[in-house]
Amino acid sequence: MRVTAAGSLPGDDFRGALSAIAEVLPEILPLPELPARGSSSGMVGRALGLVDGLGFDLQPAGWRLVPGSSPEHRRAAAQWRNDLDDTEELLQGFDGVLKVGVAGPWTLAGSVERPRGDRLLADHGARRELAEALAEGTGDLLAELRRRVPAATVLLQLDEPLLVAVADGSLPTASGFSRHRAVDGPELAAALRPLADGALLHCCAPGDWLPTAGAAGFAGAAIDTRLFTSTAALDRLGEWLEAGHQLVAGVVDTTRSEVQGADALVTEALRILRPLELDPESLTHRLVLGTGCGLAGLQLRDVVPQLEALRAAAPLLEEQLAR
Known part of the structure; x- marks a missing residue:
């Protein structure tokens, strides 16, 4: 059974983070995301750095669509170029899975403001244009990673923490x-579909979003297991796995600051897997152990021990499932 992490890490040293994470997660290596480097490296700014043809500026209330690119937007694009250069240098010969996380179109539409205020989500044309530009920019990124790290299998993780709020109409307007x-299901899936081929959809918000992932055509889903507590939620998870999809089970609680041991992680995994009563051999081939969300809230010294505990949990879980 393989293990991975969501990608967000503490600190601002990309080269150091990539070197460290490559040692502990060599099979599914998440490209480090370092929000401590500033807004251009945060989830939203980082995704906007992939978008060409649209301009964005960083305002006191957050990112805003503007007629031309601001220095902050250009900085986000430049940060990608620097990170790709470092990735190419440090991952020479890497032949595992290289996973890169990018904020999805609905999270961007719910986070970025229109030129005259309020969120892009309120403007059908603007949110469609942003989704199309993001899909193009993300495609270019994946192609660039494949060129620079040719032996690797490049995997997209689309991060959509606002997907449920967009779907159920709970996202507040700027005024509050x-x-x-x-937004209805077909439109949700339509915006995600150009990014879904072979990709993971990651959402760390409570709600029934797996049907949207399936309708959009995602190969896998990455979940925070602690949000799957009800019988209905577990049934939905069983349906997802029985349909042949992959699952990254985020058993590491990223809201906690202390390192969680392997035994605790196995217990959490068994809590959601035992009730599903799925074939253990089939399950272990489609299951990856991971983190609920990013690890940016951890102390830098705790990141590697936490990921080592996650690695130790994988064979223990396989043993428990086989019984």
């Missing part, structure tokens, strides 16, 4: 006095 209109 009302909510944005809910």
Whole structure:
């Protein structure tokens, strides 16, 4: 059974983070995301750095669509170029899976403001244009990674923490006095579909989003297992696995600051897997152990011990499932 992590890490040293993470997660290596480097390296700014043809500026309230690219937007694009150069140098000969996380179109639409205020989510044309530009930029990124690390299998993880809020109409407007209109399932899936081929959809918000992932055509889903507690949620998880999809089970609770041991991680994995009563051999081929969300909230010294505990949990879980 393989292990991985969501990708977000503490600190601002990309080369050091990549070198360290490559040693402990050599099979499915997440390209480090370092939000401590600033807004251009945060989840939203990092994704916007892939978008060409649209301009963005960093305002006090966050990122905003503007007529031309601001220095902050250009900095986000430049950061990608620097990280890709370092990745090519440090991962020479790497032949595992290289996983790269990118914020999805609905999270961007719910985070980025229109030129005159409020979120892009309120503008059908603008959110469609942003989704198309993101898909193109992400495709270019994946092609560039394949060129620079040719022996690796490149895997996209699309991060959509706002997907459920967009779907159920709970995302507040800029004024806070009302909510944005809910987006229906077909439109949700349509914006995700160009990014779904062979990719993982990652959402760390509570809600019933796996059907959207399936409708969009994602090969796998990455979940925070602690959000799957009800019988209905576990049934949905069973349906996902029985349909032949991959699952990254985020058993590491990223809201906690202390390192969680292997035994605790196995216990959490068994909590969601035992009730599903799936064939153990089939399950272990489609299951990856991971983190609920990113590890940026951990102390730098705790990252490697936590990932080592996750690696130690994988064979223990296989043994328990086989009984």
